[in-house]
Structures are given as C-alpha cells and as structure tokens.
Amino acid sequence: MASAAEIAEKAERDDIRNRWLLTTPAIAIIFLAGIGPLLVVVLYSFLTPGPYGDVKWEFSTGAWVGVFLQRDIFEGTLGIADAHLSIFLRSVWLSFATTILTLIFGFPTAYFIATRSEKTQALWLFLITIPFWTNLLIRTFAVQEVIRNEGLLNSFLVWSGIVSAPVQILYTDWAIALGMIYVYLPLMVLPLYASMEKLDFRLVEAGYDLYATRFKVLTRIVIPLVKPGVIAGSILVFIPSLGAYVTPRVLGGGKQMMLGNLIELQFGAGRNWPLGAALALTLTVIVTVALLFYVRYVAAPERRNG
Amino acid sequence: MARTFAIKRQPGFATIAMICIALLYIPIFTLVVYAFNEGNSVAIWKGFSLRWFHAAWNNDKVVDASIRSVRIASVAALIATVAATMAALATTRTKPYRGLTFKYAFINQPLMIPEIVTAVALLIVFARVKVATGYSGLGYLIAAHTAFCIPFAYLPIRARLESMDLTLETAAADLYAKPWKVFTRVTLPLLWPGIIAGLMLAFVISLDDVVITEFVKSGGQDTLPTYMLGQLRRVVTPEMNAISTVFLAISILIVTVFFFISRRRT
Numbered sequence: 001m002a003s004a005a006e007i008a009e010k011a012e013r014d015d016i017r018n019r020w021l022l023t024t025p026a027i028a029i030i031f032l033a034g035i036g037p038l039l040v041v042v043l044y045s046f047l048t049p050g051p052y053g054d055v056k057w058e059f060s061t062g063a064w065v066g067v068f069l070q071r072d073i074f075e076g077t078l079g080i081a082d083a084h085l086s087i088f089l090r091s092v093w094l095s096f097a098t099t100i101l102t103l104i105f106g107f108p109t110a111y112f113i114a115t116r117s118e119k120t121q122a123l124w125l126f127l128i129t130i131p132f133w134t135n136l137l138i139r140t141f142a143v144q145e146v147i148r149n150e151g152l153l154n155s156f157l158v159w160s161g162i163v164s165a166p167v168q169i170l171y172t173d174w175a176i177a178l179g180m181i182y183v184y185l186p187l188m189v190l191p192l193y194a195s196m197e198k199l200d201f202r203l204v205e206a207g208y209d210l211y212a213t214r215f216k217v218l219t220r221i222v223i224p225l226v227k228p229g230v231i232a233g234s235i236l237v238f239i240p241s242l243g244a245y246v247t248p249r250v251l252g253g254g255k256q257m258m259l260g261n262l263i264e265l266q267f268g269a270g271r272n273w274p275l276g277a278a279l280a281l282t283l284t285v286i287v288t289v290a291l292l293f294y295v296r297y298v299a300a301p302e303r304r305n306g
Numbered sequence: 307m308a309r310t311f312a313i314k315r316q317p318g319f320a321t322i323a324m325i326c327i328a329l330l331y332i333p334i335f336t337l338v339v340y341a342f343n344e345g346n347s348v349a350i351w352k353g354f355s356l357r358w359f360h361a362a363w364n365n366d367k368v369v370d371a372s373i374r375s376v377r378i379a380s381v382a383a384l385i386a387t388v389a390a391t392m393a394a395l396a397t398t399r400t401k402p403y404r405g406l407t408f409k410y411a412f413i414n415q416p417l418m419i420p421e422i423v424t425a426v427a428l429l430i431v432f433a434r435v436k437v438a439t440g441y442s443g444l445g446y447l448i449a450a451h452t453a454f455c456i457p458f459a460y461l462p463i464r465a466r467l468e469s470m471d472l473t474l475e476t477a478a479a480d481l482y483a484k485p486w487k488v489f490t491r492v493t494l495p496l497l498w499p500g501i502i503a504g505l506m507l508a509f510v511i512s513l514d515d516v517v518i519t520e521f522v523k524s525g526g527q528d529t530l531p532t533y534m535l536g537q538l539r540r541v542v543t544p545e546m547n548a549i550s551t552v553f554l555a556i557s558i559l560i561v562t563v564f565f566f567i568s569r570r571r572t
Contacts, residue, residue, distance in 0.1 A: 142333035145333065
C-alpha cells in the first residue's frame with residue numbers, strides 16, 4: 001500500500017503534468033507562428049541571396065557584413081555602408097527624440113492625473129487609454145491630415161501670421177517624430193501614472209516642512225521616487241519607436257526610411273532576403289537588450305518591493 | 307484663515323496635461339468631422355453630408371475587407387482565448403515549478419519581438435509552405451493572428467485568476483465534486499469576466515493589426531487596415547475618414563465595455 005507521502009508526491013507529479021498539457025496549445029501556436037519562424041530568420045541570415053528574391057542554399061556571412069559595411073563596386077574594398085548607417089542613426093535618433101519628448105509631455109500629464117481624486121482619476125485615465133486602443137493606422141492617418149499643407153496645423157500657422165505660406169511638414173523627419181510622439185504618448189503616461197499613484201505624499205509634505213521650493217521637491221523627491229516609472233515608460237516608448245514601420249511609411253512617404261522600412265525594402269525591391277534577415281535580427285538584439293535592462297532594473301525590483 | 311498650501315501642486319503641470327489631452331483628441335476629432343464633409347477634400351469644409359459613408363458602404367473592396375477582418379479576428383480571438391485560458395489555469399495559483407518562467411517567456415514572446423521582425427519571419431516561412439502545399443487560404447493569417455493575440459488574451463484571464471483563491475474549489479472538492487464539475491460549476495463562472503475581457507482584447511488587437519497582415523496576406527486577402535494602408539498612398543478622399551470613423555466607433559465601444567468588465571471586482 002502506498003504511503004501518504006507517496007500519494008502526495010504522485011498528486012504533485014500529476015498536477016505538474018496536467019499543467020504542461022494545458023500549456024501545450026498556447027506554446028505550440030506561438031512556436032509555429034512566432035519562435036519557429038524566427039529561427040528560420042537566423043538561418044536565412046547566413047545564406048546567399050537568390051537572384052529573384054528568396055535564397056540560395058549556400059553558406060555566407062555576406063549579409064552580416066552587409067549590415068554595416070559595403071563593398072565598393074569599382075575598387076572592391078570594404079567601406080562603411082553609409083546608407084544603412086544613416087538609417088540606423090536616424091532610427092535611433094528619432095526614437096530617442098520621441099522618448100524624451102513624450103517624457104516631457106507625459107510626466108506632467110501623469111502627475112496631474114495621479115493627483116486628482118480617485119473618481120476623476122479613472123475618468124482621466126480612460127481618456128488616455130481610448131487613443132491607446134484605437135487603431136494605430138487610423139491615428140497615424142489622423143496626424144497626416146492635421147499636418148498636411150492644407151491641414152489644420154498649417155492653416156493655423158498661416159492664419160496667425162507665424163508663417164506666410166504653408167510649411168512642408170508631411171514627408172519629413174519632423175512628421176515622423178510628431179507622429180510617433182502622438183501614437184506612443186499613452187505608452188509613456190500609463191507606466192508613469194502607475195508609479196506616481198503609489199507616491200507617498202507625506203514625503204513631499206516633509207520636504208516643504210524643511211523649506212524646499214516646489215522645484216526642489218520635484219527634482220529631489222518626486223522624480224527619484226518615480227524613477228522606475230520613468231525608465232519603464234521610456235523603454236516602452238523607445239522599443240516600438242525603433243521598430244516602427246507604419247508611422248514612417250505613412251508620414252515619411254517612403255523617402256524618410258527607418259529600420260523597419262529598410263528591412264521591408266530588402267524583402268521587396270532590394271531582393272536581398274539574407275540582408276533583410278540580418279537587419280531584422282540586429283533590431284531584435286537591440287530591443288532584447290533594452291528589454292533585459294527593463295526586466296533587471298524595473299520589473300524585478302518592483303516585484304521584490306511588492 | 308490662511309489658504310491651505312497645496313502640497314500636490316506643481317506649477318504648469320495642469321496646463322501641460324490639458325494641452326496633452328487636447329492634442330491627443332484634436333487629430334481624431336478632425337478626422338471624424340471631415341468624414342461628414344460634403345466636398346472631396348479632407349481639409350476644406352463644404353457642408354454636412356453622409357455621402358462618404360454611403361460611398362464606403364457601396365465600395366465592394368471596403369465591405370469585402372471588413373468582412374475578412376471580422377472573420378479573421380473572430381476565429382483568431384476565439385482560438386487564442388481558449389489557448390490562453392488553458393495556459394492561465396496552468397501558470398497561476400501554484401508554487402513556482404520548473405519550467406514556469408519558461409512558460410511565461412514563451413507566452414509573452416510575441417510582445418517582445420518587434421512586429422516587423424515577426425512579419426518578415428512569417429513571410430519567409432509561409433512563402434515556402436505556400437509553394438510546398440499549394441494552400442493559400444486565410445489559414446496563414448488566422449495562425450499568425452492567433453499567435454500574437456495569445457499574450458493579450460492571457461493578461462486579463464491571468465489577472466482574474468490571481469484574484470481568485472482556491473477556497474471555493476477546495477470546498478466543492480470536499481463535497482465530492484469531480485474535478486471537471488469543479489471546473490465547470492465553480493472555476494469557470496468565476497473566471498468568466500476575465501475570459502470575456504481577454505476575448506475582446508484579442509479581437510481588437512487582431513482587428514487593428516497592419517504590419518503582420520501586410521506581410522502574410524496573399525493577393526486579394528486585404529483586411530480593412532491593409533486596404534487603408536494601400537489607399538493612403540493615393541489622393542485621400544473623406545471616404546477614408548468615414549471608414550476610420552466607423553472603425554473608431556467600434557473600437558471605442560469594445561474598449562469601453564472591456565473597461566467596465568475588467569474593473570468589476572469579484
């Protein structure tokens with residue numbers, strides 16, 4: 001006869017087996033249409049481009065070399081791939097600018113919401129969440145309408161006399177930056193709000209008791225306390241900005257490319273699938289590093305502190 | 307009495323917050339207003355009219371794409387929700403066991419990879435499968451959508467499960483209810499709001515997708531967002547505004563319902 005301990009042990013084993021069985025469908029689907037294909041991308045990045053797209057099954061590190069270097073057609077020497085580098089730099093620069101500007105606008109907004117009464121907080125939060133859940137393409141399209149030459153922004157600028165003729169904003173880097181700030185602002189406000197909501201205002205009060213100015217309270221007490229929210233928001237904005245595809249395509253008009261569009265180009269007119277694969281993996285690596293940073297410095301300490 | 311000193315106030319913050327909210331809504335508001343424009347322009351107002359809604363309604367491509375969008379989103383959200391519910395049951399209310407972190411990472415993987423990367427990965431693989439099998443139906447789009455919907459469906463279901471303790475289930479088992487009966491009579495009714503919330507979230511996420519759909523679709527498989535993306539390259543008429551307005555109204559409706567369901571406490 002089995003002892004009580006053995007029965008308990010068997011029950012636990014069965015429980016864990018059932019838990020694996022229950023997770024199988026989700027894991028299988030994500031493997032088939034997510035992780036599996038990603039592994040194929042790794043494989044493709046080490047193959048030779050086919051003449052009409054696709055690949056030839058010959059090993060080559062050419063794609064990885066091509067991410068940053070290009071062979072001079074006439075001399076056969078390797079130089080830095082200026083075109084790629086400038087798109088890389090533009091992507092990083094635009095994502096960085098987007099992050100900073102959403103922070104500048106998002107911080108006071110989140111603070112304002114967090115300091116309302118509980119009931120109105122929910123309403124303000126709802127107002128921020130609505131644009132967040134509406135279609136990204138539609139929001140980008142809405143920005144396009146506002147900033148086009150005969151749009152609301154230019155009409156206002158001309159009407160107010162700031163400029164005498166409409167300024168070309170659409171299809172410039174400015175348009176991409178404006179669009180990304182617009183679509184990713186809620187991603188900054190929400191985590192900022194989450195950490196400000198927990199802010200202990202007795203500390204703020206103590207600061208004033210010790211004759212701190214409003215500015216000092218903000219920079220010495222509030223900002224250090226909500227730093228996890230600042231980091232979380234920044235990463236949550238930076239990551240999708242770096243991989244943005246729709247916004248630069250619609251607002252940059254195909255001329256002002258970002259990484260996402262460069263990757264697409266390799267699979268379309270560029271007909272260099274291995275290079276596209278290598279570029280996609282480069283983007284993935286950058287994003288993963290940012291995410292690991294996030295997990296290590298934001299998510300994990302927060303969980304520990306409850 | 308001296309005016310109380312508002313410790314929470316920071317000068318200028320309220321103004322910036324108001325500007326932010328206004329800026330978030332001005333473009334959407336403009337978009338909706340010009341959907342009702344009589345004229346052909348998305349910038350010059352010619353008077354109120356519903357003609358662009360009629361135009362969109364009578365545009366076969368729009369209707370086709372809308373039906374396809376809803377079809378893909380329904381099937382993908384349904385499968386994703388079932389898979390996510392099972393996964394949530396398997397990953398909550400337990401002491402940590404080997405492989406739990408692996409499961410979390412796996413389920414959330416679609417959130418961690420840039421969409422454009424997943425899109426080209428699926429393009430590569432599905433292109434081969436299409437050639438090998440000759441099948442080019444909606445299955446590819448449904449599979450892709452299901453995968454990225456799972457983490458979104460999983461979130462509210464898991465949150466709901468974590469707020470439920472095991473006492474009721476234990477009580478039912480003490481009263482000799484079989485595991486299946488405990489599940490259908492106790493767990494499922496309690497979990498229901500989470501499941502509905504997850505289903506709706508997955509549905510909206512699938513409906514909104516542009517990038518992955520754009521790369522995976524075969525010819526003639528436009529969904530509403532990819533159709534719109536294609537149209538944005540041309541001269542835009544208020545028809546696009548009309549389509550967007552209807553789309554917006556549906557999304558806002560679903561999100562509002564979701565908001566109230568997920569806020570309701572046990």
